[in-house]
Amino acid sequence: MSGAGSATPPIIRVENVTRTLAGEVPVTLVQDVNLEIERGEFVCVMGPSGSGKSSLLYLLGLLDMPTRGRIWIDGEDTTGFDDDRLTDFRLARLGYVFQFHFLLAEFSVVDNVSLPIRKLGRLGDDAARERAAQLLDRLGLEGQHEKRPSQLSGGQRQRVAIARAIANDPLVILADEPTGNLDSVSSANVRDILRGLTRELNKTVVAVTHDAQFAALADRRIGIVDGRIDMAWRPG
Amino acid sequence: MAIALDVALAHLTSRKRQTLVSLTGVVLGVAFFLAVSSLMRGSEKDFLKRLVDNSPHITVYDEVRQGRAQPAELRWPDAAVNVRNVKPLRETRGIRGWPQRLEFIEALPGVRAAPVLAGAAVLTFAGRQQAVTLSGAVPEKMKQVTTIEEKMIEGSLDALAADPNGIVIGQGLVDKFSLHLASSVNVVAADGTSRPLRVVGIFRTGNAGYDEGQAFVLLKRAQALLGRENRVNRVIIQLADPYEARSTAQTIEAATGYKSVSWVEASEDILSLLLVRNVIMFSVVSAILVVAAFGIYNTISTIVMEKTRDIAIMKAMGFHARDLKRIFLLEGLIVGVLGSGLGVLLGLVLMRVLGEVAIRPPGVSEVVHLPIWWGAEQYALAILFAMLSCLAASYLPARRAGSVHPVDILRGAA
Numbered sequence: 001m002s003g004a005g006s007a008t009p010p011i012i013r014v015e016n017v018t019r020t021l022a023g024e025v026p027v028t029l030v031q032d033v034n035l036e037i038e039r040g041e042f043v044c045v046m047g048p049s050g051s052g053k054s055s056l057l058y059l060l061g062l063l064d065m066p067t068r069g070r071i072w073i074d075g076e077d078t079t080g081f082d083d084d085r086l087t088d089f090r091l092a093r094l095g096y097v098f099q100f101h102f103l104l105a106e107f108s109v110v111d112n113v114s115l116p117i118r119k120l121g122r123l124g125d126d127a128a129r130e131r132a133a134q135l136l137d138r139l140g141l142e143g144q145h146e147k148r149p150s151q152l153s154g155g156q157r158q159r160v161a162i163a164r165a166i167a168n169d170p171l172v173i174l175a176d177e178p179t180g181n182l183d184s185v186s187s188a189n190v191r192d193i194l195r196g197l198t199r200e201l202n203k204t205v206v207a208v209t210h211d212a213q214f215a216a217l218a219d220r221r222i223g224i225v226d227g228r229i230d231m232a233w234r235p236g
Numbered sequence: 237m238a239i240a241l242d243v244a245l246a247h248l249t250s251r252k253r254q255t256l257v258s259l260t261g262v263v264l265g266v267a268f269f270l271a272v273s274s275l276m277r278g279s280e281k282d283f284l285k286r287l288v289d290n291s292p293h294i295t296v297y298d299e300v301r302q303g304r305a306q307p308a309e310l311r312w313p314d315a316a317v318n319v320r321n322v323k324p325l326r327e328t329r330g331i332r333g334w335p336q337r338l339e340f341i342e343a344l345p346g347v348r349a350a351p352v353l354a355g356a357a358v359l360t361f362a363g364r365q366q367a368v369t370l371s372g373a374v375p376e377k378m379k380q381v382t383t384i385e386e387k388m389i390e391g392s393l394d395a396l397a398a399d400p401n402g403i404v405i406g407q408g409l410v411d412k413f414s415l416h417l418a419s420s421v422n423v424v425a426a427d428g429t430s431r432p433l434r435v436v437g438i439f440r441t442g443n444a445g446y447d448e449g450q451a452f453v454l455l456k457r458a459q460a461l462l463g464r465e466n467r468v469n470r471v472i473i474q475l476a477d478p479y480e481a482r483s484t485a486q487t488i489e490a491a492t493g494y495k496s497v498s499w500v501e502a503s504e505d506i507l508s509l510l511l512v513r514n515v516i517m518f519s520v521v522s523a524i525l526v527v528a529a530f531g532i533y534n535t536i537s538t539i540v541m542e543k544t545r546d547i548a549i550m551k552a553m554g555f556h557a558r559d560l561k562r563i564f565l566l567e568g569l570i571v572g573v574l575g576s577g578l579g580v581l582l583g584l585v586l587m588r589v590l591g592e593v594a595i596r597p598p599g600v601s602e603v604v605h606l607p608i609w610w611g612a613e614q615y616a617l618a619i620l621f622a623m624l625s626c627l628a629a630s631y632l633p634a635r636r637a638g639s640v641h642p643v644d645i646l647r648g649a650a
Contacts, residue, residue, distance in 0.1 A: 054647065063552055064643045084556060091554020098646065102549040106246035116553050118239050125238065164553075176646070 009075055010036040011171055011204045012060060017069030019055055019227075029055035031227040033069070039171070040202040042195055044215040047224035047233060053208040054176055056224060060206055061094055061174040062086050074171055091120055095165030097194075099177040101157040103149040103164070110136060110145040113163045120168050135163040139193060155186025162193055166203070173197060175207035179214055191217055240559060244566040247539050258535040259575050261528030262622055266579025269521040269618040271586040276517045277614065278607035280510050287506065289383055290441070291499055293481045294473040296341070296488060298331045299495045330467025337492050338471060344484065346476030350377035351468040353458045359405075359451065360422045361413045368409070368451045370423065372458020372468075381474040384439055384452070390417050391437030396454045402436035408448030410438050423451075425461045433457075522621055528575075529625035536567050536633040547637050548645035557638035564637050568630025575626065576619040583618070 014035040021027040030052045037043055045053045058064040059071060062078060065086075070079045074093060081089065103112045113132035117123055123131060133145055139159045149157050158178060165173050175194060179187035195217050197203040207214065215221050223233025248255045306319045331337060334351055341349045353372040358365050375393045379385045385393050389407065396402045403421065415421065415435055424430045433453065441447055459465050473488075475481055481498035489496040500507065540547070547560055591608040 058643050058646070061552070063646070087551070087554055087556050090552065096549075096552055098549075100545075102545055104243070104246070104546050104549075106250045107242075111242075115239065115550075119554055119559075168554075 008039060010072075011039045011041075011074060012037040012206070013072040014060070015070045015072075017059060017066040017071060019059055019064065020067045028227055030059060030066070033227075033229055035222070035229065037204060037206060039204055040198050041204050042198040042217065042219045043204075043206045044218035044221045045206065045208045045224060046210070046215055046221055047230075051224045052227035053224050055227070057174050057176055057206065057208050060172075061096060062090055091116060092168055093171045095168070095170040095173040097158070097161050097165045097173065097175040097178045099180040101149065101154075101161040103157060103160055105149055108146045108148060109141065109152070109160050112149065112160060113167050116164060116167045132163070132167060135167060136160065139163050140189075153186070154182050155189055158182060158186065158190050159193065162190070166197065166201075170203070172204045172206065175205065175209075177208055177210065179209065179211050187211065187214070240562045240566055243563045244570060247543065247563075248567055248570060251535065251539060254535045254538065255571070258528070258531045258571050259578070261531040262525070262571060262575025262626065263579040263582055265521075265525040265528040265625075266576055266618045266622050267582035267586055268524050269621070270580065270583030270614060271590060272517060272521045273614045273618070274583075274587045274608045274610065275590060275606060276514065277609035277611065280514070281609055282607035283510070287503055288478045288499055291502070292381060292472040293475045293478050294485045294488065294496055294498050295502075296331070296337075296471040296473065296492065297495045297497065298329055298467075298469040300493060301489075301495050328464050328467055330464055330469045331471065331492075331494060334468045334471070337494075340491060341471060341473060341488055344487065346480070347473055347484065348377075348380045348475075349471050349473045350374060350381045351455065352378075352470050352472055353455060353462065353464060353468045354470060355458065355462040355464075356426055357451070357461065358424045359409065359413075360424060361415065361419075364413060366409060366412065366448065368405075368449050370425075370458055370461070371450065371452050372455040372462075373452055374455050378452070378472075381472045384441075387439040387441045389438050389440050391435075393437060393452065395436035396452065399434065399436050400454055400457055401431075401433050402453070403433040404437035404439060404452040405435060406447030406450055407438060407440035408444055408446075409451070410435075412448065423453075423461065425463065427463055429461055429463065431457075431461060518617075525621050525625045528622075529629040532568055532571055532626055532629035533632065535571075536564055536630045537636075539567065540564060540633040540637045543637075544640060544645055547640045548642040551640060552642040552646070560640070561634040561638040564634035565627065565630050568626040568634075569623070571630075572623045572626030576622045579618065579622065580615055583615075 012035070014033050017030060017033045018028065019030040021029060033056060045056060047053050055064070059066055062071075062073070062081075070077055072078070073089070078086070078089070103109075104115070107115070110129055110132045113135055114125075114128040117128035117131055118125055136142070136145055139162060141156060141159055141163070144152060144156065149160065152160065162178075173194070178194065179190050182190060191214050194205050194207065198205050198219075207218070209215055223230045225233050303322065306317070306322060308317045308319055330353070338349055338351055341347060351374060355370055357368055357370040359368050373396075375397045379393055391404065393404060396404060403423065405415070409415065413421070417435055417438065419435045420432050421435065422430055422432050437452075439447070453461070455468070459467060473484075475484060478499065482500045485496040485498035485501070550560060551557070587608050587610070590606050593606050594603045595606065596603050
């Protein structure tokens with residue numbers, strides 16, 4: 001596995017993680033996963049539909065807790081974190097991009113991006129807007145700041161979602177099929193931005209994708225089949 | 237907090253029509269609450285005012301609540317003394333030493349008092365008879381403690397002072413006996429003493445029983461007629477503050493030993509009736525606000541359902557469950573604050589309009605206005621109730637929002 005034994009500790013370490021949904025017939029989403037991801041790495045998680053890719057991503061993103069096993073992020077063992085701590089951790093150190101942009105329809109683009117910055121509270125409201133505006137400009141959304149999400153194209157919205165994901169300068173960006181809903185031009189644009197985050201800003205990006213072109217850009221591709229890591233899996 | 241407010245306002249303004257409907261519910265609820273409450277409380281105050289103004293605040297009777305202690309009881313205070321067949325002394329009934337007691341009562345702050353000797357008599361005129369309560373009064377004192385002077389339609393109470401053989405009677409008697417001012421009527425006391433008196437005043441209170449069964453004469457005349465020289469059998473008291481009546485009555489009773497009945501004690505049944513009426517009224521008007529609360533619940537519930545994805549993403553982003561709860565509670569609070577404010581304004585308009593309404597009760601010539609009470613506590617009560625309904629209505633949706641699990645929603649959306 002890449003990075004094992006390198007000087008800096010991995011940004012994400014997953015040890016024997018299993019996630020089972022309780023019920024009359026328990027469903028295992030993720031089984032016995034061991035994984036290490038380095039700082040600045042661009043990792044794609046691939047696999048057939050329903051294989052547990054997204055479930056693994058939610059676990060890595062601390063949106064869900066493993067039934068068994070441990071997850072370290074940034075050197076911290078997140079096992080046993082309560083809801084408050086998980087929430088604070090997500091706010092300060094993780095960012096999310098989803099297939100659907102999930103922007104708040106009532107807010108302008110710049111307000112959407114400044115929302116997590118204001119929530120974190122390290123900057124005042126004006127400074128938060130200022131930073132949000134800079135991020136939007138960097139992602140090529142000059143002049144769109146005051147528009148509502150509904151007034152933007154799909155690709156633009158996804159770029160706003162990326163700006164929001166990196167608003168608090170997180171260590172890890174988790175993306176769940178970020179290009180799944182975009183045309184080819186916008187997809188290429190989003191791919192380049194996410195890759196740029198790892199190259200220029202040394203962010204770690206973990207993306208679930210079906211997009212082979214996207215996967216081709218990644219430092220590493222991890223295949224998932226039936227909840228288990230299967231490095232031999234190839235799309236097709 | 238600022239973020240929560242931003243999001244709450246954004247939600248409410250994004251669903252203008254539904255928000256407006258909820259808001260209207262609260263506004264109408266508060267306004268009707270105020271209109272009904274001001275009217276009910278107004279009529280209650282009006283009723284009490286009539287009750288308090290037209291009857292003495294305190295009446296001191298020539299009776300005692302407890303019999304006088306017998307010598308044997310005084311001698312052996314700790315013993316089980318049984319004294320049987322105690323009879324009061326045969327003496328002229330009345331308040332003993334009333335001038336001194338009156339002096340004491342009049343010295344109390346805010347007290348006006350008038351001595352009265354009331355007794356039964358029969359009025360005869362042209363072969364017809366009518367039993368009346370004959371009240372012997374001192375006109376200038378009587379005027380201070382009753383509204384009788386205002387009710388005079390002919391002559392005056394003062395005429396009694398000028399004419400020791402005068403009598404003041406009610407319109408009912410005048411009509412019954414076809415009397416007029418200066419008519420002469422015969423008054424017969426219980427012991428048969430009879431004396432012709434001249435009508436010097438006629439009053440009309442609107443209470444038929446009173447107008448037919450009440451007559452006023454000079455105190456001295458009544459004492460002579462009823463055979464109770466130098467006695468009065470009640471002291472009528474009017475207070476500057478009627479609500480002091482209970483405690484003042486107790487003071488007087490403690491000092492004089494005579495039974496002193498305040499209007500509160502005398503009208504306990506009516507007061508409890510008014511209380512029941514208030515409870516009914518507040519239940520009914522509160523029901524309006526409860527209905528309004530359902531409107532708010534509906535709106536905020538819908539918002540929570542529609543915004544589940546927003547809630548999920550905000551939670552994923554790093555908003556706590558309590559932050560999201562706060563957003564939706566704030567939405568209820570905003571509707572509550574705006575609704576209360578506008579409701580109070582509309583309520584004031586309604587109250588003003590109701591106060592202008594003139595009605596003419598059947599058989600009465602004078603036009604009366606609906607009594608409106610403008611007291612502050614009803615606004616506080618209406619606002620308090622509106623705010624409570626709004627918060628209660630938003631609490632359930634808020635709790636639901638707080639318990640949204642982002643993964644459940646994201647999984648469903650993907």
